[in-house]
Amino acid sequence: MSGRHEKGVNVQVLLRCRPFSDDELRNNAPQVVTCNDYQREVAVSQNIAGKQIDRIFTFDKVFGPTAHQKDLYEQAVIPIVNEVLEGFNCTIFAYGQTGTGKTYTMEGECKRSKVAGLLCCTLIFAVCFCTLLLLSGPNGELPSGAGVIPRAVKQIFDTLEHQNAEYSVKVTFLELYNEEITDLLAPEEISRVVEDKQKKLLPLMEDGKGGVLVRGLEEEIVTSASEIFSLLERGSAKRRTAETLLNKQSSRSHSLFSITIHIKEANPEGEELIKCGKLNLVDLAGSENISRSGAREGRAREAGEINKSLLTLGRVINALVEHLGHIPYRDSKLTRLLRDSLGGRTKTCIIATVSPAVHCLEETLSTLDYAHRAKNIKNKPEVNQKMMKTTLIKDLYGEIERLKADQIEQMGVKIENQQKQFEELQTKYDARVRECSDLSYKLDSTQNNLNQTNKELASTQEELKKCRYAINERDFIISEQKKAENALAHQACVLRHDLERSLEDNAALFAKIAREDKLSAGNRSVVNKFESELTQDVTSLCNLVAASTSQQNEQLQCIEKFCHTFININDKAIIDIKKKVAASKVLYVSHIEALQNVVLLHKANSNASLEEVLSLVSSNSCFVEKRFNISVGHTTEISKFVHEFFDKLMKESKDLGTHAIQVDEIQTKSIDEFQKAYEENSKSDAEKLIAEVTSLVTNHICRQKEMVDARLASIKETAAGSKKVLDGHVSSFERVTSDAKRKWQDFSMQVESDATENADFAAAKHCRIDVDVTELAQKHSKKTHNSVTEMGRKHVTAVDSIIRSASDSNEHHDAEIVSLRANVEGDMLKNSEDISKHIDGTSEQEREAVSKILETTKSQAKSLKSLQEDHARQSSSIEQKAHDTFQQKYMDYEPSGNTPVRSETDVPSKVSIESLRAMAIESLVEEFRENHSFAVKESKISPTAQRSPLTQIN
Numbered sequence: 001m002s003g004r005h006e007k008g009v010n011v012q013v014l015l016r017c018r019p020f021s022d023d024e025l026r027n028n029a030p031q032v033v034t035c036n037d038y039q040r041e042v043a044v045s046q047n048i049a050g051k052q053i054d055r056i057f058t059f060d061k062v063f064g065p066t067a068h069q070k071d072l073y074e075q076a077v078i079p080i081v082n083e084v085l086e087g088f089n090c091t092i093f094a095y096g097q098t099g100t101g102k103t104y105t106m107e108g109e110c111k112r113s114k115v116a117g118l119l120c121c122t123l124i125f126a127v128c129f130c131t132l133l134l135l136s137g138p139n140g141e142l143p144s145g146a147g148v149i150p151r152a153v154k155q156i157f158d159t160l161e162h163q164n165a166e167y168s169v170k171v172t173f174l175e176l177y178n179e180e181i182t183d184l185l186a187p188e189e190i191s192r193v194v195e196d197k198q199k200k201l202l203p204l205m206e207d208g209k210g211g212v213l214v215r216g217l218e219e220e221i222v223t224s225a226s227e228i229f230s231l232l233e234r235g236s237a238k239r240r241t242a243e244t245l246l247n248k249q250s251s252r253s254h255s256l257f258s259i260t261i262h263i264k265e266a267n268p269e270g271e272e273l274i275k276c277g278k279l280n281l282v283d284l285a286g287s288e289n290i291s292r293s294g295a296r297e298g299r300a301r302e303a304g305e306i307n308k309s310l311l312t313l314g315r316v317i318n319a320l321v322e323h324l325g326h327i328p329y330r331d332s333k334l335t336r337l338l339r340d341s342l343g344g345r346t347k348t349c350i351i352a353t354v355s356p357a358v359h360c361l362e363e364t365l366s367t368l369d370y371a372h373r374a375k376n377i378k379n380k381p382e383v384n385q386k387m388m389k390t391t392l393i394k395d396l397y398g399e400i401e402r403l404k405a406d407q408i409e410q411m412g413v414k415i416e417n418q419q420k421q422f423e424e425l426q427t428k429y430d431a432r433v434r435e436c437s438d439l440s441y442k443l444d445s446t447q448n449n450l451n452q453t454n455k456e457l458a459s460t461q462e463e464l465k466k467c468r469y470a471i472n473e474r475d476f477i478i479s480e481q482k483k484a485e486n487a488l489a490h491q492a493c494v495l496r497h498d499l500e501r502s503l504e505d506n507a508a509l510f511a512k513i514a515r516e517d518k519l520s521a522g523n524r525s526v527v528n529k530f531e532s533e534l535t536q537d538v539t540s541l542c543n544l545v546a547a548s549t550s551q552q553n554e555q556l557q558c559i560e561k562f563c564h565t566f567i568n569i570n571d572k573a574i575i576d577i578k579k580k581v582a583a584s585k586v587l588y589v590s591h592i593e594a595l596q597n598v599v600l601l602h603k604a605n606s607n608a609s610l611e612e613v614l615s616l617v618s619s620n621s622c623f624v625e626k627r628f629n630i631s632v633g634h635t636t637e638i639s640k641f642v643h644e645f646f647d648k649l650m651k652e653s654k655d656l657g658t659h660a661i662q663v664d665e666i667q668t669k670s671i672d673e674f675q676k677a678y679e680e681n682s683k684s685d686a687e688k689l690i691a692e693v694t695s696l697v698t699n700h701i702c703r704q705k706e707m708v709d710a711r712l713a714s715i716k717e718t719a720a721g722s723k724k725v726l727d728g729h730v731s732s733f734e735r736v737t738s739d740a741k742r743k744w745q746d747f748s749m750q751v752e753s754d755a756t757e758n759a760d761f762a763a764a765k766h767c768r769i770d771v772d773v774t775e776l777a778q779k780h781s782k783k784t785h786n787s788v789t790e791m792g793r794k795h796v797t798a799v800d801s802i803i804r805s806a807s808d809s810n811e812h813h814d815a816e817i818v819s820l821r822a823n824v825e826g827d828m829l830k831n832s833e834d835i836s837k838h839i840d841g842t843s844e845q846e847r848e849a850v851s852k853i854l855e856t857t858k859s860q861a862k863s864l865k866s867l868q869e870d871h872a873r874q875s876s877s878i879e880q881k882a883h884d885t886f887q888q889k890y891m892d893y894e895p896s897g898n899t900p901v902r903s904e905t906d907v908p909s910k911v912s913i914e915s916l917r918a919m920a921i922e923s924l925v926e927e928f929r930e931n932h933s934f935a936v937k938e939s940k941i942s943p944t945a946q947r948s949p950l951t952q953i954n
């Protein structure tokens with residue numbers, strides 16, 4: 001009772017390739033599929049873009065074109081049938097393109113040879129099940145062409161017989177076409193197959209046990225293989241008949257042949273059990289019916305929904321392979337029917353069939369892909385539970401009841417149909433009876449007519465005899481007449497010929513005349529047409545001219561009228577204007593008079609208000625005077641301040657002058673001191689040198705003395721010049737300041753007199769004095785301020801020009817210094833050359849003396865430098881002081897705190913003449929020293945200097 005579980009068994013997929021058909025052989029169709037049965041491989045050669053590419057597929061079993069039906073059956077199907085007998089449900093599908101041998105594989109083929117005279121031909125009966133038994137061998141063997149179904153049937157019965165078991169076998173055979181199920185075993189008469197097929201469509205329903213059943217599907221109980229063959233023959237014949245009537249249906253329909261086997265067994269306890277196994281053999285529609293492209297889908301749709309089942313089968317396979325959650329079994333009837341065979345408890349085998357020919361390549365590849373994918377489907381085969389006999393009997397009773405009900409229903413439908421048919425026949429019979437009575441009436445009348453006709457015939461025969469005699473006589477006369485007629489006819493022929501010729505001539509003549517007539521008629525019609533057109537044009541032109549003339553006249557009249565009316569209107573307007581001008585003149589005169597009156601009135605009013613204002617002014621004059629006095633006081637204060645400022649300025653300039661004199665004195669003094677010291681030193685040095693070095697040193701000293709003298713003289717001169725310039729500047733500064741003071745005095749006096757004048761004027765006029773005087777005072781104050789600012793600016797420019805002239809003189813000094821320097825440099829060079837020349841020829845003692853002299857010169861130069869530095873410092877401090885004082889004063893002068901407008905160039909330069917001079921002297925001394933040391937260095941490098949002790953000097 002317990003079911004045997006097998007876990008996840010893959011669907012077994014076999015590949016069968018058929019041999020070339022006769023047509024393909026005749027056309028030498030290239031082979032693209034090669035099978036290797038032993039390695040279970042199929043290779044497909046493809047030519048992609050000129051390249052030969054082989055695709056190889058591996059299957060559970062491969063059967064090449066040479067494989068026989070027996071081979072396939074024995075290797076692949078026997079185990080399956082055995083499992084069915086063991087109590088499993090098994091399904092074998094045949095899948096492939098139309099014409100690849102699905103039906104051949106499933107059902108088979110029976111061949112018989114027949115010789116007729118010299119012609120030998122082979123008659124092929126596709127699936128001739130009834131002949132299977134006739135063709136079977138002596139041991140009841142099936143013919144070699146028999147397919148899976150007959151072989152399986154035979155194996156089942158052989159096994160059952162061999163087992164000596166009690167069994168029952170039921171078969172069903174249905175066709176699924178266009179999603180409609182028809183029973184191929186239904187007991188209808190062949191003649192009414194089509195009609196019934198269209199009527200009797202079987203519904204698919206749930207069986208309540210998780211499966212489906214086809215309601216009304218005939219289950220034939222069979223007891224032998226031959227019975228099954230005859231049933232299959234019946235079903236196939238039905239399919240073939242339908243096919244011929246319904247346009248090649250088999251390749252687009254699926255057929256499902258099922259064998260259910262019940263075998264009685266006894267368990268060890270002696271209980272009777274029923275083992276049940278089922279084998280489904282499915283011949284699918286041609287795989288090309290799956291819509292793979294739009295065009296194909298369109299074509300498939302035309303043929304109904306036959307592809308729906310195949311399409312859904314593909315989807316179910318994909319879903320199973322990809323382990324999707326939802327498997328679309330319910331989308332088609334085929335998948336509903338075979339649900340258990342796909343991923344269920346059934347053992348499944350798919351036989352994919354292909355053609356080896358190149359023209360099927362696309363479909364072959366598609367079939368191979370499809371089948372290869374299907375290999376991955378896993379089923380969980382489970383043996384059917386063995387049933388107790390009683391349960392089975394119960395089930396059978398239930399089945400009988402169901403069948404009875406079905407039968408009653410079918411009978412009811414049948415009776416209904418028969419009733420309908422009877423009624424149809426009755427009406428047809430009535431119509432026939434009516435037709436018969438009509439016909440017998442027609443028959444009677446026809447009989448009467450016939451008698452009459454017979455009588456007429458007899459009399460007519462009498463007359464005919466008479467006529468025949470007369471005809472003989474007439475024939476003789478006619479022969480005579482014929483002779484004469486022949487002669488006449490000849491004559492007539494000649495005449496006729498002449499006549500025909502003349503007729504032809506006449507006809508040609510007539511044709512010519514007709515052509516001429518036609519031509520002249522055409523010409524005439526053209527002339528007439530032209531004439532009528534010309535007349536028409538002329539008439540229309542005349543009309544046009546007349547119309548335009550009248551239109552022009554009308555327009556002229558209009559213009560004349562318009563001119564008249566315009567003149568009238570113009571005259572009227574002129575008169576009106578004249579009138580209006582006169583009236584305006586009168587109005588103008590009156591307005592002038594009124595205006596004069598107004599002026600007089602205004603004058604009187606003005607005088608009155610003037611008097612009023614005068615009285616007011618006299619009352620306000622005291623206050624105004626007070627204000628004026630205050631402003632005069634202010635002005636006086638400002639004036640005082642300015643006076644003080646200028647006094648201070650004068651004092652400072654005087655201080656500056658004295659300071660400059662002092663500085664100059666100090667400078668002169670220091671120069672004199674330096675000169676004295678230098679002279680003393682040089683004297684003593686000279687004495688020493690004279691004692692030790694003779695002519696050379698004397699020359700040198702002389703030259704140096706000359707040089708220094710000249711230089712000192714020039715410096716003195718420069719200092720004197722500078723002093724002069726400074727004096728000049730101070731005096732000019734004093735002049736400017738006194739000038740400014742004078743101007744300021746003039747100005748303040750003028751301000752005072754202006755103020756007095758203004759006061760007088762205000763007193764005299766007594767009019768708006770308060771405001772005007774204040775404004776005037778303000779104006780004057782502004783003016784004063786501006787002039788002071790202007791003066792300040794002038795002073796700044798004057799000081800700037802003084803400084804500029806000083807810097808000019810400095811430049812002059814610089815130039816002098818440069819020339820002096822050049823002279824000194826030249827002398828120095830000469831001296832050093834002389835010295836080095838001399839040194840070469842002098843003794844050790846002499847060299848020492850020279851070095852001493854040089855040292856002395858150096859120290860003198862140093863002291864001169866420090867002196868100059870002191871002098872420069874003093875000069876710059878004086879200049880800085882003067883500059884600061886001026887700046888301070890200038891800032892103090894600004895009472896409002898406004899900084900006078902001045903540019904960067906206006907600021908006096910801090911580089912004084914003295915500092916420049918000092919810098920020049922310093923640089924001179926520096927260069928002198930450098931040159932000197934250079935000369936010494938030169939002498940050190942010279943070959944003679946190598947042995948000279950002068951190198952020690954530095």
Ligand SMILES: Nc1ncnc2c1ncn2[C@@H]1O[C@H](COP(=O)(O)OP(=O)(O)OP(=O)(O)O)[C@@H](O)[C@H]1O
Binds near residue numbers: 105
């Ligand atoms: N393995 C084979 N050996 C010899 N002949 C074969 C083989 N397979 C097919 N044929 C021949 O090819 C032809 C077409 O076969 P069949 O009718 O079985 O194709 P089919 O796939 O069932 O077509 P359809 O889908 O239209 O029913 C038949 O004449 C058959 O004899």
